[in-house]
Amino acid sequence: MWFILGLYFLLHTINAQDVIFGQNKYTEYQVGNMSLILTVPHGGSLTPSTIPARDAGCWDKVAKTCFYTHNCPTGAVKDSTNCKVSTVKDLYTLETTLTLAKEICTLTGGYCPHVVINHLARSRLDANRDKEEAAFGVSQADQAWDEFMNFIGIAKSRMSRGLLIDIHGHGHPEQWIELGYLISKANLDSGTFSASDTSIYSMSKQLPDVPFGTLLRGSRSLGRFIEAQNNNYACVPSPTNPGPNGGNYFSGGYITSTHGSKLRGEVDAIQIELPKWIRESSERPRFGVALAKAITNFYQLSFHN
Ligand SMILES: [Zn+2]
Numbered sequence: 001m002w003f004i005l006g007l008y009f010l011l012h013t014i015n016a017q018d019v020i021f022g023q024n025k026y027t028e029y030q031v032g033n034m035s036l037i038l039t040v041p042h043g044g045s046l047t048p049s050t051i052p053a054r055d056a057g058c059w060d061k062v063a064k065t066c067f068y069t070h071n072c073p074t075g076a077v078k079d080s081t082n083c084k085v086s087t088v089k090d091l092y093t094l095e096t097t098l099t100l101a102k103e104i105c106t107l108t109g110g111y112c113p114h115v116v117i118n119h120l121a122r123s124r125l126d127a128n129r130d131k132e133e134a135a136f137g138v139s140q141a142d143q144a145w146d147e148f149m150n151f152i153g154i155a156k157s158r159m160s161r162g163l164l165i166d167i168h169g170h171g172h173p174e175q176w177i178e179l180g181y182l183i184s185k186a187n188l189d190s191g192t193f194s195a196s197d198t199s200i201y202s203m204s205k206q207l208p209d210v211p212f213g214t215l216l217r218g219s220r221s222l223g224r225f226i227e228a229q230n231n232n233y234a235c236v237p238s239p240t241n242p243g244p245n246g247g248n249y250f251s252g253g254y255i256t257s258t259h260g261s262k263l264r265g266e267v268d269a270i271q272i273e274l275p276k277w278i279r280e281s282s283e284r285p286r287f288g289v290a291l292a293k294a295i296t297n298f299y300q301l302s303f304h305n
Pocket residue numbers: 042090128167168169
């Protein structure tokens with residue numbers, strides 16, 4: 001696969017506004033022309049019969065390890081408690097992401113984000129997990145995972161510094177927007193964290209005069225820029241909700257930890273988890289405009305200082 005994609009890019013120069021598909025159109029990369037990447041790993045619907053449904057991993061009780069495969073190795077058995085996998089679609093996140101991308105292009109007068117899409121249903125591929133849990137060793141799913149991650153890599157290679165926004169939907173009763181920077185909910189509530197623990201570590205180093213708390217949940221935070229658009233769009237963390245205060249909250253997954261700047265590089269990442277009412281068609285157009293403005297404000301202040 002790497003060879004095939006590598007060959008593709010040797011033979012074809014990629015240009016902004018190109019749309020590149022992976023095998024069978026399971027994955028898609030809309031090439032952008034700004035240092036912003038939108039990823040949507042859980043909005044897909046395709047359920048090809050050649051990829052069996054992800055069910056549960058195999059639990060080896062001696063090694064206390066899960067093996068994510070359809071045929072369990074000797075000594076391990078399918079266990080939906082110890083090796084549970086998530087298969088629920090993040091409803092309307094693809095639609096929300098495409099609306100957002102279009103609004104950003106309009107707002108900036110033609111600067112469009114890179115968009116990386118997984119069209120496979122989460123029951124076939126979870127593109128926000130490590131490869132084994134994501135694809136269960138099924139070759140077509142393995143290839144789609146490689147392509148999805150490679151598309152992110154290509155987008156990152158077209159920028160020096162930049163921002164990746166990974167878009168999801170949650171079902172938590174709080175109905176707020178959860179912004180994940182890799183800080184656990186307990187640590188957000190207690191204030192026990194430092195910039196180097198987070199997926200926006202690079203940005204914090206570029207802005208040494210801005211206290212990290214200001215960037216994370218103060219006047220320069222994405223949460224504040226979203227809330228400033230419409231006070232129905234409550235965010236955590238933000239000036240109004242510095243932490244989840246014991247409530248439900250997702251702190252960021254595989255994409256945010258792998259492709260953000262915690263481990264390496266100068267591309268920062270933030271996971272956005274949206275409540276369902278915001279993703280519905282009745283709210284989506286209004287929210288798309290608001291989030292486009294908020295991200296653009298955050299982006300311009302953070303990358304054009
Ligand atoms: Zn998700």
